[in-house]
């Protein structure tokens with residue numbers, strides 16, 4: 295880590311950061327963790343036609359704009375030289391790159407291929423070794439870090455867990471330090487309802503996990519279908535997607551009792567968050583194999599919500615009301 299952390303504190307800083315990494319490394323989880331825990335601001339429009347703003351973290355002393363890198367997703371499958379060149383060009387425009395690595399695995403040929411993208415960029419790159427919560431003995435991470443550092447020299451190395459939040463504070467401080475002096479690009483109070491929408495779905499999901507005591511742990515996804523501000527009331531309707539009819543039965547409980555409990559607890563917490571009265575309607579729907587359904591996963595991704603692509607379609611007959 296660099297030494298003069300305190301020196302840089304007075305001036306406001308701002309910059310553009312991209313998160314890269316192989317599929318499944320945890321990029322979305324990290325972005326959510328960095329932004330979510332800070333109740334961050336999320337921009338609802340692309341910053342330029344080429345770049346999508348994924349989220350803006352506004353702190354008293356800095357603003358960090360997380361931006362997507364166009365073409366990066368295709369780059370994993372299409373190794374077209376022109377595309378690689380345009381991605382590399384885009385990466386040059388960033389103030390910092392976060393290269394996310396699954397810290398539980400040593401690099402394989404796919405990882406080496408993926409590192410090609412950042413091979414000769416002039417932009418600083420942090421190596422983030424994610425999922426350290428899965429590593430029993432911390433020493434087991436060392437050979438992984440060593441193997442990666444042989445493939446490329448990174449500016450700094452961070453063991454983190456996007457899931458538990460471990461290491462994220464240090465990471466945030468280091469990101470801040472890399473940001474050039476500059477103004478905030480977005481007004482401080484520029485908060486759309488989108489993070490609230492995402493947080494509401496997370497609250498509902500959490501209540502399900504607590505209420506059903508982990509009987510349906512990872513088979514649950516919650517999508518907010520409708521969000522209407524009606525004066526002092528916010529009307530929210532959301533669908534709980536499960537994989538099997540048995541899971542739907544568990545969530546509903548006898549005569550819908552459990553579902554009622556989930557809805558009430560979630561409503562109370564969302565009311566606290568919004569500081570408003572909330573009318574919450576929940577539906578539960580069997581959506582087999584939703585985890586393999588590409589378009590559904592996209593809908594789930596809260597970034598998709600920012601683009602206004604979240605489902606607003608009416609709920610189908612399969613649903614059960616609160």
Ligand SMILES: Nc1nc2c(ncn2[C@@H]2O[C@H](COP(=O)(O)OP(=O)(O)OP(=O)(O)O)[C@@H](O)[C@H]2O)c(=O)[nH]1
Pocket residue numbers: 315316317318319320321322323324424425426427428454455456457458
């Ligand atoms: N145990 C653990 N799991 C994690 C962590 N970070 C992410 N995951 C899990 O890893 C999986 C992939 O995470 P994502 O955030 O979807 O990964 P991604 O890099 O955005 O994936 P793509 O969208 O496919 O590029 C999910 O099941 C996450 O829950 C972590 O720190 N610890």
